[in-house]
Amino acid sequence: MNELLSVTSVKKVYQSKLSGVSVEALKSINLGIDQGEYVAIMGESGSGKSTLLNLVATLDKPTAGTMYLNGMDLTSIPEKHAAAFRRDHLGFVFQDFNLLDTFSTKDNILLPLVLSQYKVKEMERKLMPVAKALGIEGLLEKYPYELSGGQKQRVAVARAIITEPELLLADEPTGALDSKTSEQLLQIFQQLKQRGQTILMVTHSSIAASHADRVLFIKDGQVFHQLYRGQKENYQFLETITETMTALLSKEG
Known part of the structure; x- marks a missing residue:
């Protein structure tokens, strides 16, 4: 397998502007994710999992260490090019959908392609296969406020994958969904993985994590176990x- 994401000795320290106290969010993270792998990250609140996701998403830079996506150094991308990099190489699925209410479903999905200045014909060519794969082809003219939570999340997934990203990042994607809708979304993720999509998902849910190929457990800013x-x-x-x-929590106790 080809390694798509490589994170080596990554550290992140935040400096409080008020007190001047340093907080070490990540101590020394080492991980590699192969092309086409589906990896879940678990850990308690404050363990560093969201910080790690933000670094991989180039929304923040590490204090030390190296991060490469398909050979590209994520730590050296200039701020002015970061948004375009994210648009071209990464897909994002959030807990709260982040859809624009004044845009139709279709326009929400196509937004990344519009920002990347795709031609209309090319956008139309890409739209229907993605919409059909996610079962939302009948919702394209509707607006987010007309959709259920599960439908909104499918639209968000469509928007995330229409650019054919190298890496799909999901931050608590089932957090705002009921159990039935969560299961439907997780089945979609597994289907995407079967088609070769690489997925990195942060979750509190053991059920969500059970759909992944591998689960990393983060504690006190370090990967301390994996399954x-x-x-x-x-x-x-x-x-x-x-x-x-259960074993980890009882050991801690």
């Missing part, structure tokens, strides 16, 4: 994740 799915079914992997979480 591989191997040949396990989702329910079997969920059992392993739950047992691991």
Whole structure:
């Protein structure tokens, strides 16, 4: 397998402007994600998982260490080029959808292509296969306020993948969804993975994590444990994740 994302000895220290106190959000993160791999990151609030996602998303820069996406040095992208880099190479799915209410579903999905100055014919060519794959082709003329939470999240996924990103980043993607809708979204993620999409997902949910190929556990700014799915079914992997979480928490206690 080709390694798509390489994170080596990454550290992130925040300096409080008021007190001058330094907070070490990430101590020394090392991880690699292969092309086409689906990886979940778990950890308690304040463990550093969201900080790590922000660094990979080039929304912040590490204090030390190196980060490469497909051979590109993420730490050296100039601020003025960062937005274009994200648009061209990364896809984002958030907990709160981040859709524009004044845009139709179609326009929300096409927004990244419009910003990248694609021609109308090319945008139309890309739109329908993505909409059909996500079962939202009948919603293209509707507006976000007319959609359910699950439909909104499907639109958000369509917007994230229409640019054919090298890496799809998902931040608590099931956080605002009920259990049935969450399961539908996680099935979509597994289908995307089967088509070769690389996914990095931050989640509190063991159920969400059980759909991934591998689960990384972060604690106190470090990767301290990981689990591989191997040949396990989702329910079997969920059992392993739950047992691991219980063991880690009891060990901590």
